[in-house]
Amino acid sequence: MQTRTKQLWLGALETLPLVVAAFPFGIVFGAMAHANGLSFAVSVGMSSLVFAGASQFIAVTLIASAAILPVIVLTVFVVNLRQMLYSANLMHHVEHWPQPLRALLAFFLTDETFAAVTDRNNRHPGEPGLRWFYAGSAGFMYSFWQIATVLGYTLGERIPGLANWGLDVAMIVAFIGIVVPALKRRADWGCAAVAFFSALITYSWPHQSGLLFSSLLAIAVGLLLSRPGQNPEALLNE
Amino acid sequence: MNDWLLIALMAVVTFVPRYLPFALAGRVKLPATLERGLDFVPVAVLTAIIAQTTLIRGGEFDLTMGNLHAIAAAAAFVAALVTRHLFLTIAVGLLVFGGLKLLTL
Numbered sequence: 001m002q003t004r005t006k007q008l009w010l011g012a013l014e015t016l017p018l019v020v021a022a023f024p025f026g027i028v029f030g031a032m033a034h035a036n037g038l039s040f041a042v043s044v045g046m047s048s049l050v051f052a053g054a055s056q057f058i059a060v061t062l063i064a065s066a067a068i069l070p071v072i073v074l075t076v077f078v079v080n081l082r083q084m085l086y087s088a089n090l091m092h093h094v095e096h097w098p099q100p101l102r103a104l105l106a107f108f109l110t111d112e113t114f115a116a117v118t119d120r121n122n123r124h125p126g127e128p129g130l131r132w133f134y135a136g137s138a139g140f141m142y143s144f145w146q147i148a149t150v151l152g153y154t155l156g157e158r159i160p161g162l163a164n165w166g167l168d169v170a171m172i173v174a175f176i177g178i179v180v181p182a183l184k185r186r187a188d189w190g191c192a193a194v195a196f197f198s199a200l201i202t203y204s205w206p207h208q209s210g211l212l213f214s215s216l217l218a219i220a221v222g223l224l225l226s227r228p229g230q231n232p233e234a235l236l237n238e
Numbered sequence: 239m240n241d242w243l244l245i246a247l248m249a250v251v252t253f254v255p256r257y258l259p260f261a262l263a264g265r266v267k268l269p270a271t272l273e274r275g276l277d278f279v280p281v282a283v284l285t286a287i288i289a290q291t292t293l294i295r296g297g298e299f300d301l302t303m304g305n306l307h308a309i310a311a312a313a314a315f316v317a318a319l320v321t322r323h324l325f326l327t328i329a330v331g332l333l334v335f336g337g338l339k340l341l342t343l
Contacts, residue, residue: 017328042241049249059248069244077251082283084255088268089279095264106257111287118280119324166335169307172292173314173331175284180318180327182281191278192285199286203294211286218282219275226274 007129011116011136018112019141021171022053023148029056030152036064040153047149051108051142054079058207075207082212086114093121093130101131108138112171119178191222306342310335 026047033043038060046056055076062072086109094102116137117130183189195218202210268276292311293300300308314331321327 014324017332038241042245045242045245046248049245050252052252055248055252059244063244069247072244073247073251076248077255080252080255083252084259085276085279085283087256087259089276091259091263091268091276094260097260099261102260102263103257106260107253109256111284114280115284118284123324166307166339168291169310169335170328170332172288172307172311173328173335174324175288176311176314176331177318177324177327179281179284179288180315181322181324188278188281191281195282195285196289199289200293200299203290211283211290214286215279215282218286219278222278222282223271223275 003129004132007132008136008139010120011133011138012140014116014119014133015112015137015140017170017174018115019144021168021174022112022141023144024165024167025053025057026145026148027152027156029053029060030149030154031156032057032060032152033149034153034156036060038063043153044146044149047146051145052076052080052083052110053145054208078212079208082111082208082215083109083114085215086111090114090117093117097131105131105134105138108134108142110138110141112141113137115175115178118182122178122182185226187222187226190225191218194218194221304342306335306338309338 029047030043033046034040038046046059050056050059058075058079059072062075087106094105097105113134117134120127120130120133179192183192195214198214198217199211202213204210205213288311292307293305295305295307303309310331313334314327317330318327
């Protein structure tokens, strides 16, 4: 019981900087949904039933440009392939969870919770109670996303420029604090370098496809650099 | 367009990619190469997000000294290399950002 509560709190605490960074985006989403004529129920319904920032922004933008339904759904699907990489990365950690728990927690898999869980797994490999840590992170993120949506919808235009306050810097520095300690082998550095430059070159690609492309390219480079037999240095480090 | 149908379909195409690997965990054995590739997911995806959110500001490349996000990120990068500590890295990044913000007000 004590572990449970502690892990719930830890999960929430580690996600705090990311929640702070995501909050303005939730507000902007609510305000954008309002401005584009979505009803309050539909806006909150999207945040609570879909719960995926990038997908929601793209959907609202596409609705505003009168895109047809299959186009919106297909675009949202492609954007979500990033979450599939996250889920696949965590497979070993969830294989002893009961199936209903996996389904429940999978619903809450965001950039933020994945980052917090990754950091925990790197720093305390094999520590028990991951499901509670995950639930703490996910519940915290989810609650604030709903609050932000409601706030944005009801008074979005009355907090002008909130998105320009620069609170997303909290996400950037938190991600840096998670990625850098994970850079151990030469292949990790190569992977990060490729992801970095490729993401900059492809930033203007539509619907975050540059992000997905860069991630896959970087993973491929990491694989090449770490292939046993071709890279004796990596072999030594493994 | 039916908004609720759209939300239902969005919910499905968002949930399935999140859940599918979880559902298969422990039931399928992934090829060794794929397993190794998945180890690179956090570094690859999070670094790509860092690059875009730091250096693309307002839809454009910003490599000027006025890009406080980039300066804070650079400070956080050094802090992370030296301390390898998450909260210290965040603290350094936020302090640098807040300090510069105050100076440039």
